[in-house]
Amino acid sequence: MSKYYLNYLEELESEAIFVLREVAAQFRNPVILFSGGKDSIVVTHLARKAFYPAKFPFALMHVDTGHNFPETMEFRDQLIQELGANLIVGSVQEAIDKGRVVEEKGRNASRNVLQITALLDTIESNQIDCAIGGGRRDEEKARAKERFFSHRDDFGQWDPKNQRPELWNLFNGKHFQGEHFRVFPISNWTEMDVWNYILKENIAIPSLYFAHEREVIWRNNSWIPVSEHLNMDERDSPVTKKIRFRTLGDITITGGIESEADTLEKIVEEVAAMRQTERGNRADDKRSESSMEDRKREGYF
Amino acid sequence: MIGNYAEKMSIENNQLLRISTAGSVDDGKSTLIGRLLYDSKSIFEDQLEAIETTTKRKGREGIDLALFTDGLRDEREQGITIDVAYRYFTTPKRKFIIADTPGHIQYTRNMVTGASTANVAIILVDARNGVIEQTRRHSYIASLLQIPHVIVCVNKMDLVDWKEDRFLDIQQQYEGILSKMSIKDVRYIPISALEGDNVVNRSENMSWYQGAPLLHTLETLHISSDLNKIDTRFPVQTIIRPQTDKFHDYRGYAGRLESGILRKGDEVVALPSGFNSRIKSIDTFDGTFEEAFAPMSITITLEDDIDISRGDMIVRKNNQPNQVQEFDAMICWLNSSPARPRGKYTIRHTTNEQKSMITEVVYKMDINSLERNSEATEIKTNDICRIKLKTTKPLMIDEYRDNRATGSFILIDDGTNETVAAGMIIS
Numbered sequence: 001m002s003k004y005y006l007n008y009l010e011e012l013e014s015e016a017i018f019v020l021r022e023v024a025a026q027f028r029n030p031v032i033l034f035s036g037g038k039d040s041i042v043v044t045h046l047a048r049k050a051f052y053p054a055k056f057p058f059a060l061m062h063v064d065t066g067h068n069f070p071e072t073m074e075f076r077d078q079l080i081q082e083l084g085a086n087l088i089v090g091s092v093q094e095a096i097d098k099g100r101v102v103e104e105k106g107r108n109a110s111r112n113v114l115q116i117t118a119l120l121d122t123i124e125s126n127q128i129d130c131a132i133g134g135g136r137r138d139e140e141k142a143r144a145k146e147r148f149f150s151h152r153d154d155f156g157q158w159d160p161k162n163q164r165p166e167l168w169n170l171f172n173g174k175h176f177q178g179e180h181f182r183v184f185p186i187s188n189w190t191e192m193d194v195w196n197y198i199l200k201e202n203i204a205i206p207s208l209y210f211a212h213e214r215e216v217i218w219r220n221n222s223w224i225p226v227s228e229h230l231n232m233d234e235r236d237s238p239v240t241k242k243i244r245f246r247t248l249g250d251i252t253i254t255g256g257i258e259s260e261a262d263t264l265e266k267i268v269e270e271v272a273a274m275r276q277t278e279r280g281n282r283a284d285d286k287r288s289e290s291s292m293e294d295r296k297r298e299g300y301f
Numbered sequence: 302m303i304g305n306y307a308e309k310m311s312i313e314n315n316q317l318l319r320i321s322t323a324g325s326v327d328d329g330k331s332t333l334i335g336r337l338l339y340d341s342k343s344i345f346e347d348q349l350e351a352i353e354t355t356t357k358r359k360g361r362e363g364i365d366l367a368l369f370t371d372g373l374r375d376e377r378e379q380g381i382t383i384d385v386a387y388r389y390f391t392t393p394k395r396k397f398i399i400a401d402t403p404g405h406i407q408y409t410r411n412m413v414t415g416a417s418t419a420n421v422a423i424i425l426v427d428a429r430n431g432v433i434e435q436t437r438r439h440s441y442i443a444s445l446l447q448i449p450h451v452i453v454c455v456n457k458m459d460l461v462d463w464k465e466d467r468f469l470d471i472q473q474q475y476e477g478i479l480s481k482m483s484i485k486d487v488r489y490i491p492i493s494a495l496e497g498d499n500v501v502n503r504s505e506n507m508s509w510y511q512g513a514p515l516l517h518t519l520e521t522l523h524i525s526s527d528l529n530k531i532d533t534r535f536p537v538q539t540i541i542r543p544q545t546d547k548f549h550d551y552r553g554y555a556g557r558l559e560s561g562i563l564r565k566g567d568e569v570v571a572l573p574s575g576f577n578s579r580i581k582s583i584d585t586f587d588g589t590f591e592e593a594f595a596p597m598s599i600t601i602t603l604e605d606d607i608d609i610s611r612g613d614m615i616v617r618k619n620n621q622p623n624q625v626q627e628f629d630a631m632i633c634w635l636n637s638s639p640a641r642p643r644g645k646y647t648i649r650h651t652t653n654e655q656k657s658m659i660t661e662v663v664y665k666m667d668i669n670s671l672e673r674n675s676e677a678t679e680i681k682t683n684d685i686c687r688i689k690l691k692t693t694k695p696l697m698i699d700e701y702r703d704n705r706a707t708g709s710f711i712l713i714d715d716g717t718n719e720t721v722a723a724g725m726i727i728s
């Protein structure tokens with residue numbers, strides 16, 4: 001080692017590891033919110049690095065809309081086994097069955113908002129005091145204001161105008177019974193950083209991120225995968241396209257893009273040349289200009 | 302054209318630069334950041350479309366660049382920046398994080414927050430108004446938080462006919478206020494955020510200006526030497542004890558090296574216990590290192606079995622911080638309830654936590670006039686004061702101006718759990 005500075009990716013990694021170690025030190029029962037998407041995979045990888053050679057210290061929590069890509073579920077289960085970690089599932093289907101929430105109706109129905117209840121119920125019933133997320137400030141404008149350590153009241157709500165100040169790297173995770181924190185170790189990363197890091201570290205990700213042939217329909221300006229969960233009618237005409245996904249979420253609203261990128265190198269190249277933000281393909285964010293902020297206030301990821 | 306400037310960037314020599322911006326309302330901060338993002342091609346098509354739609358809905362023409370940074374709904378509606386918003390962009394030379402902070406006096410605490418981690422402050426001055434009260438305030442905060450570099454951008458040069466005289470005049474005004482502060486490196490750039498002159502591209506309207514445009518300045522600012530590489534400070538975050546067959550007796554101390562360098566074999570001392578030992582290994586997931594430097598997150602093991610826990614600090618034997626229970630500090634009061642006279646607060650310093658009490662208010666700083674008021678006794682929101690603090694157990698401190706990590710602290714109110722003050726240690 002001849003140079004005495006870190007490059008930006010090394011500095012971001014060091015910052016994230018610092019944050020994860022603060023979580024382990026400051027909370028009793030922390031979990032990683034695991035969606036099977038690249039951001040939560042990167043956070044999981046960072047946690048593995050942060051505590052090496054000790055055992056992986058967090059449980060993974062999956063908020064399951066019931067509308068999953070089978071590939072994501074397989075990936076999740078395999079990772080859990082590899083880490084020797086606990087899996088906690090918060091089920092939206094269960095919340096519907098119990099009458100905690102009511103399913104949306106119609107062609108554009110989505111279980112996105114319903115996740116909030118499943119998430120908060122699971123946090124409460126498992127007495128979780130910290131949920132670590134893969135949220136990044138560059139994803140969306142309401143997220144740009146999010147702290148690393150983000151306080152939630154005992155209704156799980158975020159009060160963006162009344163956030164705790166966060167100075168230097170002195171993170172304050174103190175809270176009362178029933179309250180919890182959301183912690184975002186990769187707050188300062190961009191989509192490009194995440195991909196460069198996945199490439200550098202050679203991190204395994206679900207096959208859905210690589211270009212593959214799939215039956216899709218054109219809806220809300222992106223290619224929505226045909227699945228048993230998708231409400232279709234005569235207006236929809238399924239076609240087979242070579243696509244890949246930039247984010248993974250609920251299979252009924254996660255749109256893919258046409259792509260030939262079937263290796264990590266090609267994906268990095270493609271992302272670098274991209275003209276749309278990744279959330280441009282998510283119907284959940286398009287409902288109104290402040291829809292993310294509204295959902296986040298109520299307790300969304 | 303929209304696209305990504307980052308296409309061919311190399312990661313290897315690319316450093317991270319943290320910027321904070323300050324300026325009073327309507328000086329053009331948001332426009333400037335929007336311009337930086339736009340001209341460096343860091344804005345995506347769908348973001349641009351959303352902004353165009355919003356601009357049109359407000360009955361205005363074209364694209365309002367300020368809308369890229371004004372995030373929360375209340376701010377979009379009121380058209381002002383309330384909280385700190387973070388923006389990211391990358392050029393082939395660097396990755397940038399911009400903390401956009403509001404300028405009103407009632408948001409002093411937000412400015413302090415944005416400034417706490419910044420390598421460089423951009424201070425905006427409206428060319429028509431020159432140096433005003435707010436400029437002084439923002440500069441004082443940059444100085445208080447010891448931001449190593451300050452760039453004074455004289456904005457809206459288009460409204461003063463691009464005149465050099467005006468620019469030089471403002472530069473002179475600014476040099477006048479500098480004498481009361483400790484800012485190491487100051488530069489001046491005449492710009493028009495609205496029209497883009499000297500932001501990313503060199504201005505054709507101001508050929509008299511020989512210096513570099515803002516972006517180039519940010520890309521080439523020398524920052525490696527800003528970090529303290531002399532005083533080795535390793536606050537312990539957590540203990541790594543695998544207790545597996547393979548790592549049966551492994552006991553590692555995990556933390557981030559906040560300053561200085563550590564090598565295998567170095568003689569170290571654990572504080573506050575004072576026990577000596579040597580570095581046996583520096584471990585990471587990626588392997589064992591011969592040496593580590595700040596700000597690396599590492600795990601170290603020692604030759605001797607000594608009792609160390611979170612909040613302790615490992616340092617070199619011949620270079621130790623001060624261990625004190627009483628010290629002076631500048632604080633910025635962040636909370637909406639005032640400080641309680643002789644109030645007790647939890648102090649968080651590095652990874653260490655103790656109880657503390659404010660024993661005296663030495664003076665309150667009037668950050669507009671930069672006068673000290675030694676009569677003041679109460680501490681309210683946004684106040685900046687010099688205080689005396691007493692802790693129940695010794696802290697391992699350095700002066701803030703020598704070491705941002707071991708010279709800073711926060712105070713937490715045990716009644717509400719809120720972070721109520723930010724502090725910078727004087728002695």
Ligand SMILES: Nc1nc2c(ncn2[C@@H]2O[C@H](COP(=O)(O)OP(=O)(O)O)[C@@H](O)[C@H]2O)c(=O)[nH]1
Nearest residue numbers: 325326327328329330331332367457493494495
């Ligand atoms: N003529 C001119 N107007 C500018 C310039 N920069 C910003 N403005 C305008 O000044 C107003 C305030 O700008 P804004 O970026 O919102 O200021 P902020 O409050 O500091 O964030 C807006 O109407 C901008 O269009 C400039 O360089 N020249």
Ligand SMILES: [Mg+2]
Nearest residue numbers: 330331381382
């Ligand atoms: Mg603004």
